[in-house]
Amino acid sequence: MRILTALIFSLLLSPAWADEIQSDNLFPQVKMETSLGTMIVELDRTRAPLTVDNFLRYVVKGAYDNTSFHRVVAEFVVQGGGYTAGGDPIDEGDKLFNESGNGLSNEYGTIAMAREKEPHTATNQFFFNLVDNTRLDPSRRRWGYAVFGMVTEGLEVLDAMGEVPVEYDPDMGAQSKPVKPLLLIKATLMPES
Template sequence: MKSWILKALAPLSLLLVSQLSHAVDIQPNTLYPQVELDTSMGKIVVELDRTRAPITVDNFLTYVVKGHYDNTLFHRVISDFVVQGGGLELDKQERPTDQPIVNESGNGLSNLTGTIAMAREAEPHTATSQFYFNLVDNEKLDPSSRRWGYAVFGEVTSGMEVLQAMSAVPTEFNTTIEWPDFPVTDIVLKKATLLPRN
């Protein structure tokens, strides 16, 4: 059933991503593009895996190049679990997104320490712009024979110490957006940049 759904939805998602890639330069011929995230706590560089997660990588890079992630908040920090961002303005309002993409969680990449993956709602094909970093090995977020997982699409190549520092910040239940695990002091993603090809 899952494979049938993926086969049915994949052409539509590929068409959408293809149209987006013509509108912005997301290095379509680079198999392992790199993105620098300049945060209020330091810089993080991730290497993305287009061979395993082409739809997810193109989606993420489209948001990067369009400036969607610039001046957004990391709004979910759970020590020994994840750091999540990519969706909230500095005033804590949700930033508009493009259409959801197909879930590529069955691509062979696992939610291990230092990987980047797509956040989503309960339904499997609901990822848009929000992403998270795995602070520990979170294989429970991988797919199984009975459920969809969360799609990993790259890994941190530098700045893991920045993520560890983020994981130690005090958090609270934010009453403005009714969201738990929200940093007491804002952690800002100031700028996301697609790095030049190696």
């Protein structure tokens, strides 16, 4: 009876997607197959549990498959997660609490959540830091951008992404739109090791 009660209790407390996103894995890994090569990203659930769970829900649903990295700013960031390869916006989930005060810094090779001006507005878009962008970290006066993992394999792919030719993007008001589509072909949550 105790086992049955514990099972029912755990099912009530655990969302249906908990197993799909390896909720017990503190450092899940995501394989990102891009049009320039493959990267492995290790996420840090110990420092950014809400952000990691949010990101992995998009991954396991396939929401990031066949999407574009729509913003590239050399020696700054490569941003994706918002648009299909055809340019249509992907469905956004709920807005997240900003976990930028977690002790992780926007250093070269890290992945962080993109957001609007307001601090708790991140949904599906993310970016990779091409250099140390500590100015994106929080301070006593402002919220930062929540880092939730880092590239552990394929940094050369990230570097190549940061060097693609770009053109003016009227939506961003900057030279940041890749001239040739820069694609995230598939994002896959890797099996626990």
